[in-house]
Amino acid sequence: MDSEYAARLPSDVVVKWLPVRVDEAAAPQTKQASPGSDSRTITVVASTESEDRIGDVILASGWELDGYLANPVVLWAHDYSRPSIGRAEKVWVEGASLKAELMFADTPFARDIQSLYEQGFMRGISVGFRAIESESRTSAAGARATLFKRQELLEISVAPVPLNRDALAISSPARPDAVAPRGAVSELWEDAAIL
Numbered sequence: 001m002d003s004e005y006a007a008r009l010p011s012d013v014v015v016k017w018l019p020v021r022v023d024e025a026a027a028p029q030t031k032q033a034s035p036g037s038d039s040r041t042i043t044v045v046a047s048t049e050s051e052d053r054i055g056d057v058i059l060a061s062g063w064e065l066d067g068y069l070a071n072p073v074v075l076w077a078h079d080y081s082r083p084s085i086g087r088a089e090k091v092w093v094e095g096a097s098l099k100a101e102l103m104f105a106d107t108p109f110a111r112d113i114q115s116l117y118e119q120g121f122m123r124g125i126s127v128g129f130r131a132i133e134s135e136s137r138t139s140a141a142g143a144r145a146t147l148f149k150r151q152e153l154l155e156i157s158v159a160p161v162p163l164n165r166d167a168l169a170i171s172s173p174a175r176p177d178a179v180a181p182r183g184a185v186s187e188l189w190e191d192a193a194i195l
Helices: 003-007 066-070 108-118 182-191
Strands: 013-015 041-048 073-076 086-094 097-104 125-138 144-158 169-171
Touching: 013 144, 041 125, 066 086, 066 144, 073 097, 086 144, 097 108, 097 144
Parallel strands: 073 144
Antiparallel strands: 013 125, 041 097, 041 169, 073 086, 086 097, 125 144
C-alpha cells in the first residue's frame, strides 16, 4: 500500500500487515481449476489474541462482523483501490481466534495468488478493521502498543507478511493437513530488525 494511498484511509481504519508490492505483469499464470471444483476455498486464521509484531493485541470477543458479512471481500494486501480477489464464505470467532473460509475469485490474478497458497509459498492473512474501543498497553518488549477491545471488520486480506504471526492459512483442498509451523518463522522475525 503506497503511503499516499494509506494517507487517504480514514484515521480509524487499521490494517495489520507489512507492505510489499506485486508486479502482476511479471507474475506467472496458473492453470484454471477444473470446472465444478471447490478447490478455490481455503480456511484461515484471520486474527488471534496473540501480541503482533508491533505489540498490539486484538480481542476476538470484540469482533463486529455484521457489516463485513454484507460485503465479505477478500483483498490483496489491503489494497482498497483494487477489485476484490475473493470473498469470505464463512466467518466466525472460535476461542481466541477470528477464522474464515475464503474463496478466491475466478480471475487470473486471484488464481495466481490461490496457487501460491495451495503450494505453500504464501500463508499470511491479515485484517483491516475500524477500531471502536481500544486502550493503550505496554508490549512484551516494553513498547507502547494498543489493545483493541471492539472493532468492526472491514476486510480480510491475503498478505505475504502479516503483523500477526499466527494469522495464517490453515488448510486448502490441495493441502488439507497443513499445520502452521510457527517456530522457525518466529525465530527469524525475532532476529530481524524490521520495525
